[in-house]
Amino acid sequence: MSQSLNLVLRRTSTLVFSNTLTAQPFLIRHNHNPISPVNQDQLLRVCTVLFQQQNSPESRLNSKLASCEFQRTHEFFLQVCNKFPFSWRPIYRFYLHTQSHHPHFNHTPVSFNKMLDVIGKSRNIDLFWEVLADMARRRFVNDKTFVIALRTLGGARELKKCVEFFDLMNSNGYRYNLRTLNKVVEAMCGGGWKLVEEAKFVAFKLKEWIRLDGVIYKHLVRGFCDKGDFIEASKIWNLMVDEGFDPDVDAVEKMIETLFKVNQCDEALKLFQTMRFKRMDELGLSTYRLVIKWMCKKGMMSDAHEVFKEMRERGIRIDNLTLGFVVYGLVTKRRVREAYSVVEGIDVPDLSVYHGLIKGLVRLRRAGEATQVFREMIRRGCEPTMHTYIMLLQGHLGKRGRKGSDPLINFDTIFVGGMVKAGRSKEATKYVERVMNRGMEVPRFDYNKFLHYFSNEEGVHMFEDMGKKLREVGLFDLADILERYGQKMATRDRRRNRCLITEDANDR
Numbered sequence: 046m047s048q049s050l051n052l053v054l055r056r057t058s059t060l061v062f063s064n065t066l067t068a069q070p071f072l073i074r075h076n077h078n079p080i081s082p083v084n085q086d087q088l089l090r091v092c093t094v095l096f097q098q099q100n101s102p103e104s105r106l107n108s109k110l111a112s113c114e115f116q117r118t119h120e121f122f123l124q125v126c127n128k129f130p131f132s133w134r135p136i137y138r139f140y141l142h143t144q145s146h147h148p149h150f151n152h153t154p155v156s157f158n159k160m161l162d163v164i165g166k167s168r169n170i171d172l173f174w175e176v177l178a179d180m181a182r183r184r185f186v187n188d189k190t191f192v193i194a195l196r197t198l199g200g201a202r203e204l205k206k207c208v209e210f211f212d213l214m215n216s217n218g219y220r221y222n223l224r225t226l227n228k229v230v231e232a233m234c235g236g237g238w239k240l241v242e243e244a245k246f247v248a249f250k251l252k253e254w255i256r257l258d259g260v261i262y263k264h265l266v267r268g269f270c271d272k273g274d275f276i277e278a279s280k281i282w283n284l285m286v287d288e289g290f291d292p293d294v295d296a297v298e299k300m301i302e303t304l305f306k307v308n309q310c311d312e313a314l315k316l317f318q319t320m321r322f323k324r325m326d327e328l329g330l331s332t333y334r335l336v337i338k339w340m341c342k343k344g345m346m347s348d349a350h351e352v353f354k355e356m357r358e359r360g361i362r363i364d365n366l367t368l369g370f371v372v373y374g375l376v377t378k379r380r381v382r383e384a385y386s387v388v389e390g391i392d393v394p395d396l397s398v399y400h401g402l403i404k405g406l407v408r409l410r411r412a413g414e415a416t417q418v419f420r421e422m423i424r425r426g427c428e429p430t431m432h433t434y435i436m437l438l439q440g441h442l443g444k445r446g447r448k449g450s451d452p453l454i455n456f457d458t459i460f461v462g463g464m465v466k467a468g469r470s471k472e473a474t475k476y477v478e479r480v481m482n483r484g485m486e487v488p489r490f491d492y493n494k495f496l497h498y499f500s501n502e503e504g505v506h507m508f509e510d511m512g513k514k515l516r517e518v519g520l521f522d523l524a525d526i527l528e529r530y531g532q533k534m535a536t537r538d539r540r541r542n543r544c545l546i547t548e549d550a551n552d553r
Contacts, residue, residue: 083124087115092128095135103141110142117147119156126159133167136160154185158193165197173197174206181217191225192232199233199243207243208250221254230261234268241268245281259290266296270303278303294320294327298335305339313339314348330356334367341374349374365394369401376405396427403436412440416522423529435492437526496530505531 090113098106115121122143129135140160143150157180164173177194180186191214198207215221226248233244248261262285269278282300285292292300297320304313317336320328333356340349353371356363368391375384388394388402399422406415419429419437499507508531515524 083118083121084116087113088121088124088128091115091139092125092135095125095129095139099132099134099138103138106138107142107146110139111146117143117150119151119153122150122152122156123159126156126163130163131166133164133169133172136163137172152185154180154187154190157183157185158187158189161190162193165193168197168201170198170201170203170206177210178213181214181219184218186214186217186219188225188228191229195229195233195243195247196238196240199240199247200238202243204243204246207247211247211251211254215254221251223255223258226251226255227258227260227264230264234264234271239268239272241265241272241274244268257288259285259293262288262290263293263296266292267299270299275303275307291324294324294329294332298332301332302335302339305343310339310343310345330361330364330367333361334364334370337367338370341370341377344374344378346374346378346380365391366397368394369397369399371401372398373401373405376402377408379409381406381409394422394425394427396422396430396433399427400433400436403433403440407436407440410440412437413522415440416526419526429529429533431493431496434496434526434530438492438523441520441523441526499531507531 091110094106094109094113098109101109122139125139126136137160140152143152157176161173161176161180164176173194177190180190191210194210195207198204198210211221230244230248232238233240233247245265248257248265262281265281266278266285269275269281278300282292282296285296297316301313301316304310304316313336317332320332333352337349337352340346340352349371353363353367356367368387372384372387375381375387384402384405388398391398399418402418403415406412406418415437419433423429498504508527512524512528512531515521515527
């Protein structure tokens with residue numbers, strides 16, 4: 046591990062990369078199909094036939110569809126695809142019907158990609174490959190086709206077919222293309238797919254025909270960092286440096302963030318210092334904000350102050366998000382007065398600033414003071430979010446909720462009642478079974494679900510009643526928080542006429 050970390054910060058050199066490969070642009074036939082409204086009754090009738098007759102002989106299905114009156118339009122076909130997002134059979138058989146009984150029906154790359162996506166999600170790889178070959182012959186392939194193909198084949202671990210797909214496209218006139226490979230690798234590494242291993246396999250298998258550039262390496266580095274595989278990310282980083290590419294600023298930021306996450310703070314700061322020494326002009330707000338954020342999280346306030354000072358000297362405009370991280374760091378180091386002075390110096394503090402202050406105060410177990418900040422942000426017109434309420438509730442009640450004897454302020458009772466009203470009786474029963482035996486550890490209370498189940502007009506009245514009961518037992522801060530959330534869930538007219546919370550609990 047240490048050896049890999051030392052290799053991360055190898056000296057980089059600049060190389061101007063020029064792609065010597067010639068790439069033939071995609072030859073796509075564009076059909077301009079005006080979008081017309083789809084008759085929903087006809088759509089329902091056709092989809093019903095497709096569902097009921099999807100396993101019937103072809104003659105029977107065609108006769109049933111022929112008896113249905115429907116619009117032979119491009120949009121209608123797309124709407125049918127939307128009705129069966131994970132079932133290939135109705136879609137493909139409808140496609141065959143349009144081919145055999147409606148020769149004037151014009152399919153386009155859009156309709157083919159839609160059908161291809163459905164087939165891919167249903168994991169019918171043989172049919173998927175057949176449709177891909179048909180699209181290549183028809184010259185209907187575009188960048189979206191490449192993305193769908195590689196995501197599907199990669200997700201099914203059909204690595205050999207991933208490479209064969211590029212060979213298939215090349216044999217049909219779509220030459221090996223660096224720009225397309227970049228898009229494919231980016232799509233596979235991002236968007237929650239986490240197919241970075243598959244993307245690496247494809248990219249390195251195609252190196253003989255497509256010379257990789259720094260962009261592909263950047264996507265691979267980011268992909269392995271997102272996946273949590275820092276060792277592999279370091280290997281890609283070093284390979285990128287060895288081939289003469291300066292790491293992109295986005296890749297540098299991702300590597301710095303990952304180093305902080307794995308508690309390699311010294312290595313992260315070394316990489317940041319390297320950027321400051323060699324590529325200072327490329328450093329902008331995002332890089333400084335990232336470093337300040339993690340310095341404040343790690344309690345490195347003196348170092349954060351130096352970076353903050355450098356930003357000012359370079360004339361980089363400091364945004365509220367960065368100041369929010371600074372405020373949080375100061376509060377967690379118990380420098381609360383300094384944090385308040387920073388907030389007071391901001392002309393228009395936004396949610397990120399107030400969240401930094403509230404989160405820090407909650408961490409110091411000063412929930413009452415955090416509630417005062419909550420009142421102040423409302424008074425100044427900054428609307429709280431769900432995260433604001435969850436932080437405050439956790440500060441007042443702890444992460445496991447209040448287990449009082451009074452059922453009106455017992456959050457177990459309220460939470461179970463909310464689940465039952467939301468139609469989740471089974472989930473409520475499981476929760477009750479877990480908390481009945483008080484000898485067992487009480488599970489963590491899910492404030493997110495608690496607030497979600499009462500996020501309706503009925504919740505308004507419940508939170509109002511709950512606020513009154515909380516005031517009766519002296520829990521004024523908690524009453525204000527929950528009443529405010531109830532007002533937020535009211536109808537638009539009631540929200541428009543609500544009053545601001547300005548009264549301080551200490552004045553009662």
